[in-house]
Structure formats: structure tokens, C-alpha cells
Amino acid sequence: xKILYFASIRARVGHGxxxxxxxxxxxTVADLVGWLKSRGDTYAEALAEARTLRAALNxxxxxxDAAIKNSDEVAFFPPVTGG
Amino acid sequence: xxxxxxxxxxxxxxxxxxFTQGRTDLGGVALFAGLVRADQGSVxxxxxxxxxxxxxxxxxxxxxxxxxxxxxxxxxxxHRVGRLLPGDRIVLxxxxxxxxxxxxxxxxxxxDWLKTKAPFWKFEEGSSGGKWVDAKETDDxxxxxxxx
Numbered sequence: 461x462k463i464l465y466f467a468s469i470r471a472r473v474g475h476g477x478x479x480x481x482x483x484x485x486x487x488t489v490a491d492l493v494g495w496l497k498s499r500g501d502t503y504a505e506a507l508a509e510a511r512t513l514r515a516a517l518n519x520x521x522x523x524x525d526a527a528i529k530n531s532d533e534v535a536f537f538p539p540v541t542g543g
Numbered sequence: 544x545x546x547x548x549x550x551x552x553x554x555x556x557x558x559x560x561x562f563t564q565g566r567t568d569l570g571g572v573a574l575f576a577g578l579v580r581a582d583q584g585s586v587x588x589x590x591x592x593x594x595x596x597x598x599x600x601x602x603x604x605x606x607x608x609x610x611x612x613x614x615x616x617x618x619x620x621x622h623r624v625g626r627l628l629p630g631d632r633i634v635l636x637x638x639x640x641x642x643x644x645x646x647x648x649x650x651x652x653x654x655d656w657l658k659t660k661a662p663f664w665k666f667e668e669g670s671s672g673g674k675w676v677d678a679k680e681t682d683d684x685x686x687x688x689x690x691x
Contacts, residue, residue: 464594466594467592467664468664468666468675471675476633489676501604508566512678516597518584519596519597519600520597520600521601521660521678535597537594537664538675538677538678539659539677539678540660540661540663540678541663541664541665541677541679542591542594542622542634542655542656542658542661542662542663542664543577543622543633543654543663
């Protein structure tokens with residue numbers, strides 16, 4: 461699975477993109493956040509603020525209960541501030 | 544119907560000329576041009592980050608939504624990315640219709656929705672360092688007035 465990080469989340473994670481093999485018990489975006497946080501303090505801190513964490517699945521905004529699979533592209537970012 | 548994400552500046556006059564060239568069916572064009580604001584000198588530069596691919600798709604979806612809601616003859620969204628300075632142009636929205644109400648309302652809708660749905664993020668530089676800009680609740684309120 462391809463995971464992308466943007467803006468303040470990217471800055472805290474330390475990189476903008478990575479490939480992972482999705483563990484079989486990780487079935488939703490929320491599961492993925494939990495799994496990433498378990499990988500270390502950097503992830504745990506970068507993804508800690510659930511209130512300001514947003515996700516996209518295959519380039520569409522989604523809620524955290526969205527189902528995911530290994531061929532998906534998932535992105536994490538803060539609320540958008542364009543315009 | 545065109546959506547562009549680019550580092551380069553845009554010329555509002557040229558964009559308007561191209562947008563309306565050869566058209567005799569249009570009654571008017573509404574446009575919004577957004578600028579980088581210095582905020583009393585506290586912002587010295589601003590860097591726009593985006594999600595290549597998703598940003599264009601979201602802008603196209605927002606534009607399609609506007610065309611579904613109003614009788615628009617054309618629409619254009621240009622949004623810049625990269626490092627910008629106070630006074631620089633950052634975003635341009637243009638809408639054309641036979642009668643003014645559709646283009647004025649659709650232009651307002653597009654800039655309100657763009658601010659809450661299109662994946663762009665601002666990083667501000669100032670005298671005390673740099674920071675990522677927090678999303679504003681007032682932007683959510685402005686977007687919500689148009690309904691789902």
C-alpha cells in the first residue's frame with residue numbers, strides 16, 4: 461500500500477511517502493492509523509491529534525471507518541487551507 | 544471548463560480575454576482573484592503545498608457541482624503552488640453565464656468550497672519563524688451556507 465503524508469503531518473512524520481505491506485488485521489483507515497502509531501513515537505506524535513487529522517482513499521476524502529486494501533493509496537493530512 | 548494548478552503567475556486580463564474569446568452567448572463573467580495578504584507585516588512569504596492528482600480531481604468535482612447547480616456556460620479555476628510573497632496572486636475563479644445571478648453565485652460557491660475541500664496547505668513565514676496555517680471555522684461556515 462502507498463501512504464502519503466502532507467503539510468504538518470508530513471513534517472512531523474519526516475517523509476512524504478512510503479510503501480507498506482498492509483497487515484491482514486488492518487481493515488479500515490482507523491485501523492491503519494492505529495497500526496502506524498504502534499510503529500514508533502514519531503508516528504504516534506504525528507498522528508495523535510484525531511480532531512485535525514484528515515484522510516483520503518485513492519484521492520477521495522473519506523471518513524476513518526472506510527475499508528482499505530493493499531492496492532489502495534491512502535493519504536493523511538491536516539484540514540485544508542487553500543484559496 | 545478548465546482547472547489548472549501551477550507554480551507560474553497568471554495574468555487576470557489575459558485569462559479573461561481567453562475565457563471570453565469568440566463567445567457571443569455570454570451575458571457576463573464573475574471573477575474572484577485571491578492575493579497573499581501580509582497580515583500587518585507578520586507574513587513575509589507563504590508556501591502552498593498540494594496533493595498532485597487529488598487536487599486537480601477535487602477542483603474538477605467542485606466545478607462539476609457548480610455546473611449542476613447553476614446554468615453556467617463556462618468556469619475556470621487557476622490555483623498557484625510553491626513559494627509566494629505578499630501581494631502575489633494565489634487563486635483565480637471565473638464563471639460565465641447568460642445572466643448575472645448564476646455566474647455571481649457560482650463564483651462565490653466555488654471559492655468557498657475550494658477553501659474547505661481542495662487539498663492545498665499554506666505554510667507561512669514570518670519574523671518569528673514559519674508555521675502551518677490552521678484551518679478556519681469561518682471557512683467551514685462559509686462553505687456550509689451552500690448546503691451539501
